[in-house]
Amino acid sequence: MGLSRNVSLPTALGYKGQGPFLTFILHRIGGMGMAIFIGLHILASFLSGEVGNAINAVYESWLFQLFIFFCVLFHAINGLRITIVDLWPRLIEHEREAIWLEWAVFIPVYAIAAFAIIRSALGG
Amino acid sequence: MATKSRTLPLSKRGLNFEMLMWIFTRLSALAMYALILFGVIGALIMGARNQMSFADILRWGFMPNSTHVQSTNLQDLAPWSSFLWNFTATLLLLVGTAHGVHGLVVIADDYITSPAGRNIVRLVSIVTMIATSIIGAYVLWAL
Numbered sequence A: 001m002g003l004s005r006n007v008s009l010p011t012a013l014g015y016k017g018q019g020p021f022l023t024f025i026l027h028r029i030g031g032m033g034m035a036i037f038i039g040l041h042i043l044a045s046f047l048s049g050e051v052g053n054a055i056n057a058v059y060e061s062w063l064f065q066l067f068i069f070f071c072v073l074f075h076a077i078n079g080l081r082i083t084i085v086d087l088w089p090r091l092i093e094h095e096r097e098a099i100w101l102e103w104a105v106f107i108p109v110y111a112i113a114a115f116a117i118i119r120s121a122l123g124g
Numbered sequence B: 001m002a003t004k005s006r007t008l009p010l011s012k013r014g015l016n017f018e019m020l021m022w023i024f025t026r027l028s029a030l031a032m033y034a035l036i037l038f039g040v041i042g043a044l045i046m047g048a049r050n051q052m053s054f055a056d057i058l059r060w061g062f063m064p065n066s067t068h069v070q071s072t073n074l075q076d077l078a079p080w081s082s083f084l085w086n087f088t089a090t091l092l093l094l095v096g097t098a099h100g101v102h103g104l105v106v107i108a109d110d111y112i113t114s115p116a117g118r119n120i121v122r123l124v125s126i127v128t129m130i131a132t133s134i135i136g137a138y139v140l141w142a143l
Helices: A009-013 A018-047 A050-061 A062-087 A089-121 B017-051 B054-062 B083-111 B115-142
Strands: none
Touching: A009 A089, A009 B017, A018 A050, A018 A062, A018 B083, A050 A062, A050 B054, A062 A089, A062 B017, A062 B054, B017 B083, B017 B115, B083 B115
16 A cells, blocks of 8 residues: 555645755755766767767856866765764654754855856856 | 664564665765775876866766767877776776666655556566666767
8 A cells, every 4th residue: 555645735834844854855856967967978878979968068068067177075074974974874853953053064165166157158 | 871772683583685675885886985985096196287277087987988088188088988997987987887877876766656557667677787887888888
């Protein structure tokens, strides 16, 4: 027997889970973004030719690079937090502090990367 | 206040496939961290400091495969396409594909709840995982 869900979509979208929920949903979006990007990227390198070049042209645009690096970096840092907390379960007590720490690492690293990406997009 | 242990012993938790994949997701995350650091440090040792931009080093770190540094001003690609780096890239590919496909199954399970649907998701994901691994390994070793 399958599970049933009794929550309507508007209620689900209005769920205020705050910090932990935000990391959960961003982890999910980032993971899916990476899975789609890397799958297509492998396929593009395999096909090469016109189709492959058309796909790779998308990946070389700086807007896409900003997006995919957000996915990768957030997924990596959040994943490290999940791994540490899950392997040492007593740390669950400090989950909210861990999430603040995570943003404190993510924001500067992403800012540096975004600066580098935008600077090279502007041609120098 | 006595602190009560929040964890169950392994015998009560059950050692099934989902539990193994749960621990695999965590350990493969650590393994990917190690492989990425290995790739970045390797690139810096091989002279990436003088010949590459920030983006190229990231590209090398996330997948140390020589086609990722072809477009930079490297003179000699030979040290970048050695057996060691092909092997490292293949390891990262296999670990990453398994981690990623399992993640997609976890997401799909939140929305597809009928047993038949879940079986289809598992079948499709196994096919996707094997196909991506083979195509990726072909790209790394043969192209």
